[in-house]
Amino acid sequence: MKPVRTRFAPSPTGYLHIGGARTALFSWAYARRHGGTFVLRIEDTDVARSTPEAVQAIIDGMNWLELTHDEGPFYQMQRMERYKEVIQQMLAAGTAYHCYTTREELDALRAEQEAKKEKPRYDGRWRPEAGKTLPTPPADVPPVIRFKNPKDGVVAWDDAVKGRIEIANAELDDLIIARADGTPTYNFCVCVDDWDMGITHVIRGDDHVNNTPRQINILAALGAEVPIYAHLSMILGDDGAKLSKRHGAVSVMQYDEDGYLPEAVINYLARLGWSHGDDEVFSRQQFVEWFGLDHITASAAQFNTEKLQWLNQHYMKQLPAAELAAKVAPRLAARGVDVAGGPSLEKAVALYVDRSNTLNVLADAVEVFYTTVTPNPELLAQHLAEEARPAIADFAAGIATVDWEIPAIAALIKETVGKHGLKMPKLAMPLRVLLTGQAQTPSVDAVIELIGREGVLAALKKNP
Ligand code: GLU
Numbered sequence: 001m002k003p004v005r006t007r008f009a010p011s012p013t014g015y016l017h018i019g020g021a022r023t024a025l026f027s028w029a030y031a032r033r034h035g036g037t038f039v040l041r042i043e044d045t046d047v048a049r050s051t052p053e054a055v056q057a058i059i060d061g062m063n064w065l066e067l068t069h070d071e072g073p074f075y076q077m078q079r080m081e082r083y084k085e086v087i088q089q090m091l092a093a094g095t096a097y098h099c100y101t102t103r104e105e106l107d108a109l110r111a112e113q114e115a116k117k118e119k120p121r122y123d124g125r126w127r128p129e130a131g132k133t134l135p136t137p138p139a140d141v142p143p144v145i146r147f148k149n150p151k152d153g154v155v156a157w158d159d160a161v162k163g164r165i166e167i168a169n170a171e172l173d174d175l176i177i178a179r180a181d182g183t184p185t186y187n188f189c190v191c192v193d194d195w196d197m198g199i200t201h202v203i204r205g206d207d208h209v210n211n212t213p214r215q216i217n218i219l220a221a222l223g224a225e226v227p228i229y230a231h232l233s234m235i236l237g238d239d240g241a242k243l244s245k246r247h248g249a250v251s252v253m254q255y256d257e258d259g260y261l262p263e264a265v266i267n268y269l270a271r272l273g274w275s276h277g278d279d280e281v282f283s284r285q286q287f288v289e290w291f292g293l294d295h296i297t298a299s300a301a302q303f304n305t306e307k308l309q310w311l312n313q314h315y316m317k318q319l320p321a322a323e324l325a326a327k328v329a330p331r332l333a334a335r336g337v338d339v340a341g342g343p344s345l346e347k348a349v350a351l352y353v354d355r356s357n358t359l360n361v362l363a364d365a366v367e368v369f370y371t372t373v374t375p376n377p378e379l380l381a382q383h384l385a386e387e388a389r390p391a392i393a394d395f396a397a398g399i400a401t402v403d404w405e406i407p408a409i410a411a412l413i414k415e416t417v418g419k420h421g422l423k424m425p426k427l428a429m430p431l432r433v434l435l436t437g438q439a440q441t442p443s444v445d446a447v448i449e450l451i452g453r454e455g456v457l458a459a460l461k462k463n464p
Pocket residue numbers: 008009010011043190203204205208
């Protein structure tokens with residue numbers, strides 16, 4: 001068996017979006033699974049739309065997801081000489097030919113075919129055939145170069161996702177592989193690259209299925225081995241429509257910004273069109289061990305934001321508190337919140353991670369411990385009953401001397417409500433609001449312990 005070589009070949013016309021990231025992930029995982037090589041190739045021949053910023057955005061996205069490539073990035077624009085060389089070889093071998101048909105002639109041909117309700121296609125007028133006499137090339141028309149596509153038979157492949165696909169060669173006209181100015185065209189460059197780079201498995205979006213028969217014919221004409229193709233179905237948004245900008249966070253880096261962990265996004269993307277039984281939660285390593293082309297679904301995969309959030313929370317809970325705090329700290333700093341001098345951020349995030357499904361939600365939740373809390377008077381009035389006031393004063397006195405640990409604080413709360421004949425929430429609720437400005441918090445004894453004696457006393461002193 002030949003060593004596996006896969007590639008991710010983005011066109012740098014925008015950021016790395018979710019669909020591209022999944023293609024990259026599957027290509028990467030397949031190479032890793034088989035101890036192969038993962039190549040990054042930048043398909044930048046569309047000069048009008050390709051930008052260096054987009055190349056960087058794609059590389060940033062792949063770095064964030066840790067989809068490391070082993071070779072490249074190779075840029076198609078830097079391989080022009082090679083494409084031209086192959087075109088010369090094809091002309092010499094008779095698998096490509098010059099075509100002098102002008103734009104006007106092509107327009108006329110198209111109009112004629114449309115009038116006859118035929119599919120518009122090049123009619124092969126400059127195609128050399130045995131026994132055919134070609135017109136004399138006009139001196140003033142710079143020729144394009146066309147691939148001499150086989151006329152008969154079918155081109156077929158066993159798509160690793162979609163199964164067998166067959167196209168009659170009669171359906172394919174002779175593709176232009178070099179424009180009149182000599183620049184090679186897209187499908188041709190892909191073939192030369194896949195050949196030169198020894199790609200064994202092409203894993204890509206199914207928007208390329210239509211290109212595949214042409215590419216297979218060109219590869220065959222080059223004497224290249226045809227790779228295995230796996231065309232991934234598209235991804236639909238939560239609402240069932242094709243995933244697009246309308247669905248918000250389609251750029252991978254937007255997920256970083258929104259507070260998702262790369263591990264969660266990887267796990268999520270892995271399940272987008274691939275399955276291993278009912279397994280939903282698995283590490284990158286586990287995915288690599290399980291991944292194969294045989295369990296990729298041919299039908300479209302639907303995005304499910306809730307599931308991604310659920311996975312994200314799972315991975316957040318998995319992180320040691322120090323690491324989680326290190327990820328939340330810059331998010332707080334970005335909002336101008338300084339955690340120095342406040343309670344331990346490690347403890348704060350550990351306390352709130354069960355209630356947060358993104359790092360941003362977690363940052364929102366713990367922010368109160370590092371800013372001055374001014375409880376909303378209405379919220380306070382709603383939770384602070386008259387009969388609880390003496391209990392709060394008593395509790396504050398106890399707080400001044402209690403052992404600073406959760407069980408002792410919990411005992412003090414219990415003792416205070418017992419002494420004042422109150423139900424637990426009558427004290428716990430106003431304490432929550434006074435200390436955090438919020439009626440919903442984790443266990444109040446833990447919140448008190450987190451804030452610290454000084455902070456709690458200061459807040460309770462403000463008790464109106
Ligand atoms: N450059 C193409 C794209 O971004 C991918 C081509 C391929 O994988 O063959 O859609």
